[in-house]
Amino acid sequence: MTRTRAEAAYLRSATAFKNPTLDLLHGRFAPFVVAVLSVVFTPDRPAVAVADAHVEVAEAIDELRAAGIDTDDDRRIPAGTAREICRGWVRVGWLGLQIEDDVEVYRLSAHAVGALEIAGRAGGGRARVSRSRVRTLLDAVDRLARDAESDPARRREALLEERAALDAEIAALDEGVVEPLDDEHLLEEAENVIHLARELPADFSRVAESIAAMQRDVVAELRRDVRPTGEVLREYLERGRQVMQATPEGWAFQGALRLIGDPEHIDDLTDRVHAVLTQPFSRLMTPEQRGDLDAIARRVEAGVQEVLTAQRRASHVITAQVRTHDPIRDRQVDDLLRSVMAGLHRWSQTRAPGRVEPVRTLPLADIGHLRRSLSDVRPPGAPEPLASGDDDVEFVDADTRAWGGPHYAELEAYVGGLDDGFDLATAFAGADADTRRPVDLVGLLEIVHRDGLIETDDVSVVEAVRPDGTTRRFAFGAVRAARHTRTDADD
Numbered sequence: 471m472t473r474t475r476a477e478a479a480y481l482r483s484a485t486a487f488k489n490p491t492l493d494l495l496h497g498r499f500a501p502f503v504v505a506v507l508s509v510v511f512t513p514d515r516p517a518v519a520v521a522d523a524h525v526e527v528a529e530a531i532d533e534l535r536a537a538g539i540d541t542d543d544d545r546r547i548p549a550g551t552a553r554e555i556c557r558g559w560v561r562v563g564w565l566g567l568q569i570e571d572d573v574e575v576y577r578l579s580a581h582a583v584g585a586l587e588i589a590g591r592a593g594g595g596r597a598r599v600s601r602s603r604v605r606t607l608l609d610a611v612d613r614l615a616r617d618a619e620s621d622p623a624r625r626r627e628a629l630l631e632e633r634a635a636l637d638a639e640i641a642a643l644d645e646g647v648v649e650p651l652d653d654e655h656l657l658e659e660a661e662n663v664i665h666l667a668r669e670l671p672a673d674f675s676r677v678a679e680s681i682a683a684m685q686r687d688v689v690a691e692l693r694r695d696v697r698p699t700g701e702v703l704r705e706y707l708e709r710g711r712q713v714m715q716a717t718p719e720g721w722a723f724q725g726a727l728r729l730i731g732d733p734e735h736i737d738d739l740t741d742r743v744h745a746v747l748t749q750p751f752s753r754l755m756t757p758e759q760r761g762d763l764d765a766i767a768r769r770v771e772a773g774v775q776e777v778l779t780a781q782r783r784a785s786h787v788i789t790a791q792v793r794t795h796d797p798i799r800d801r802q803v804d805d806l807l808r809s810v811m812a813g814l815h816r817w818s819q820t821r822a823p824g825r826v827e828p829v830r831t832l833p834l835a836d837i838g839h840l841r842r843s844l845s846d847v848r849p850p851g852a853p854e855p856l857a858s859g860d861d862d863v864e865f866v867d868a869d870t871r872a873w874g875g876p877h878y879a880e881l882e883a884y885v886g887g888l889d890d891g892f893d894l895a896t897a898f899a900g901a902d903a904d905t906r907r908p909v910d911l912v913g914l915l916e917i918v919h920r921d922g923l924i925e926t927d928d929v930s931v932v933e934a935v936r937p938d939g940t941t942r943r944f945a946f947g948a949v950r951a952a953r954h955t956r957t958d959a960d961d
Contacts (some may be wrong), residue, residue: 495585499548501565506530507582513671513765516772517568517575520556528552566679570779577776580675586658587668600751641881653751660746665764674773678780685784689791693800740767872904872937876913880905885917885951894918894949895930908934908942915949922952 497503510518510526518526531547539546548555557577559565564582568575578586619625743766746752752760884901898906898914911934915923928948933941 492585495588499546502534502547503559504586507578508586508589511576511578513762513769513772516671516776517570517577519795520567520574520576523556523576524552527556545861547644577650578675580605580672580679583672583675635836639812654753656749656751657754660752660759660763663766664762664804667762667769670769670773672778677777681777681780681784685787688784688788690786692791735770736767739770743767872907874909876910876916877905877914878917881910881913881917885914888951890951891924892951893930894923894951895932898932898934903935905934907937908944911944912933918949918951924952 495504506527509530510523528551531552533772535548548558550558555564559582560576563579564585566577566579568577616625616628619628711944743763747760747764755763881901884905885897888897894915898911903915911932926948929945930948931943931945933943935941
């Protein structure tokens with residue numbers, strides 16, 4: 471059925487009002503949102519750390535409420551914490567979350583940038599049809615007609631006319647004829663430049679967001695795995711390398727990048743802006759206008775950097791997805807999820823599903839003893855017990871057990887026969903030769919320490935005998951037994 475003009479216009483208008491830009495300006499908290507976003511995000515600060523943004527939004531809310539903004543109307547400032555408000559802005563598409571240098575940051579979306587630009591124009595003073603804007607329009611139309619002209623003769627004629635006008639102007643300057651423009655006209659020119667510059671951030675953001683959207687489409691198509699892997703690899707790796715050529719916005723940006731991407735062009739633009747700000751007519755501009763004019767070069771540079779960063783991120787994500795893509799694993803996960811959803815659906819259709827106990831811990835598998843070899847069919851068993859006697863043990867040349875640890879049994883029996891408060895060095899010197907090894911000195915000190923010992927400021931020196939007959943002298947702080955040590959040997 472053919473639609474009427476009014477119906478078609480209404481449908482176009484309804485579609486336009488679904489745009490997040492108009493939704494931001496038409497929302498119940500629109501003045502608050504525009505004010506806070508314009509304060510937190512500036513041309514010199516396009517990205518703000520999440521934690522810093524939450525703090526600054528909370529401070530703005532406190533300041534507005536302290537000023538009585540929210541006293542007579544509870545719809546002027548939204549309820550909730552600053553974090554909840556910012557997360558809500560992310561959900562509706564006014565803010566975007568990104569990771570930059572391992573830090574989570576907020577960035578204004580293209581819709582939010584456009585809304586702030588519209589609000590700035592509407593509240594920034596009078597709107598007028600100036601000579602500057604009309605001339606900009608005429609110059610653009612003239613340039614379009616000249617570029618679209620395919621007849622070489624006509625293009626040559628147009629260039630000759632332009633050269634003749636420039637030669638006439640140069641000749642007038644050589645003769646000293648200068649017609650300076652009045653300050654009002656220069657102010658109109660500056661306002662037109664500012665108007666054009668305010669639209670740049672939204673344009674750059676749209677390019678970056680189109681690249682991010684293309685990246686999500688590529689990854690989603692790759693995960694579907696509906697085509698051979700080799701075909702997917704060739705196509706998407708190539709799109710990852712040439713992501714800027716995959717979107718109309720990218721094509722437009724590539725053309726703009728050839729004009730403003732050179733650092734020398736940015737420096738030249740900065741110098742020209744500073745030269746304009748030193749002219750006498752600049753005193754007629756408001757501080758906001760001077761700030762906007764001074765920030766033009768920084769806005770251009772930040773916008774180019776934003777798009778290039780989005781391009782690098784998209785290429786990295788697509789390449790990483792291609793390298794780590796495992797169709798078999800993804801298919802298994804999908805089958806598992808489908809089976810779980812089907813089971814939940816069947817369970818929910820029962821009349822009395824009952825109460826389901828949640829799984830708080832996963833069960834542990836009791837695997838018992840793992841076999842180490844498959845060649846032995848006999849079940850594993852315990853090893854044979856060790857022989858307790860040592861009658862069948864033969865020692866060559868000497869008993870190597872003499873080099874072992876202290877003889878605790880012999881030392882305890884020896885200590886049991888000593889008087890109370892004996893000196894450790896004296897007791898060690900009176901022991902048998904078999905219990906005067908260096909390690910027995912440590913054992914004797916351990917036995918005395920169990921029942922307490924007394925340390926003095928004197929130094930004791932003892933001579934220990936090794937199993938091979940060599941001696942070793944030791945010096946240590948004098949130690950006495952605190953009380954008599956009773957052992958089983960005393961009984």
